[in-house]
Amino acid sequence: MLSRFRPVNFRPIRVLPVRSFTTSFVRFNNNVGKKPETNETSNEETKRRPLSRVAIGGTQDNKKFRAPNSIELASWRAVVILVILGGFGTYLLSNEKEKIRLQKEAENNRGVGKPLVGGKFNLIDTEGKPFTDENLKNDEKIFSIIYFGFTHCPDVCPEELDKLGEMLSILDKDKIKLQSIFITCDQARDSPEVIKTYLEDFHPSIIGLTGTYEAIKNCCKKYRVYFSTPPNVKPGQDYLVDHSIFFYLMDSEGNFVDVIGREVDSEEGAEKIKKYVDSFITAEESEKRKEGWLGFLYK
Template sequence: MSQQTPSGARDRAAVGVFTPKAAILFVAVGTGLFMYFRHEKQKLLEQKQKELESRQYGRAHVGGPFSLMTHKGEPFTDKDLLGKWTLLYFGFTNCPDICPAELDKMTTIVDKIESTYGPIVQPVFLSVDPARDSPCQIAKYLTDFHPRFVGLTGSYEDVKATCKAYRVYFSTPPGTKPGDDYLVDHSIFVYLMDPEGQFVEAFGQVTTVEEVLGRFEKELREWAKEKGRKV
């Protein structure tokens, strides 16, 4: 009969005996941990989905289909805005001060974004004075601003329908003719749209360049996290 050394007994006592009960307990604990972590993962996924839906449902329904003409005389629709972030302003070329100031601000914003991220933002100027703002007139007007500006115009009916889709108010004096000297009363907002054509934010006249950039970068981070890309 072999004798067990004291050190062997100590080793056996330290390791213990892997009995059927221990095996069942081991499997039960492992299964429990697996189910727990799977449940927690599902909770995180559901929370992220709710946050995404909250952001989407919380946004106003702004924008929609339109068909206009660029300052180069080329057709342009809402589909041409897809694939890039868009900064969109509604104004008119005979505006004495507010419109030029807003387009200057947009130019600064686009320049700053381009210096960091490249040309991922498309600046757009849409005329609310189609009677006087021909493609040629808009082309001349936009030479004072960012070179990538797209100017849009069209028939009065098409412009009015587009403004309605974007919730933009505009009004011309009654009985005006194309050659008359008049001002157009209109909403003063710069619209930020995402690369899928969804409304993000409307920035008022008092919003600073820094505030717009801050909001844009926040949206860009969330977009990149969700989509895995910047545009």
């Protein structure tokens, strides 16, 4: 009895490594597509196989290809690290994606097909010094926000200028500088002195601009601002000026970025400006980036 069992017990030890190798090889080939060369060798191997691999009195073992229990193998630490890193990576990527979106939008506002808002203007500030579109341009990436109004405005302008003051305070906390400009649509009554006193109520940094009727009209036209002074106004007569009410956000190259309307409150407005300022890149930087090795990302 003993002598008959010994070789049987012995055989699997010698044969198993070979078998498991060949079967996995066959499986691999089934997956990839059979190659004649490997087939021959596997045929050779099978020839050497015993007719029956089931030990006498043993049972067929079906669990030879049991799928590895992956969660058991990966330690919980690895899982935690993966989740944290993955989450962080996703956050960074989505942030970057939003930035690229805004930059692309800004890019579309350059060159061909750019919106026809803004342009050259020639006005004077409340100190009587000239202020032109060149004053919007700077190298410190300081954006400008422009509002058209008039000092006798009953309710909308004061509200909007209050909002501007709040936005400036919010942005100030976030260390974002913004050049804010108020342009009058009513130059007949709004002298530099009047504008100066008027703006002190809202925020000390607001620059008030006025000019000749022609200069104001030309500027309003460039910014697509509609305004109408009632005809035949006599000096000293009280009247209202009808005008469009938008804030115009301009980048540090003097290009139009976006408008902020009445439906947006100061927090939303500040958030909007912040996003544009954060994602702003100059035309030069944008060119450089496109030529760089990561250029495909920005095209």
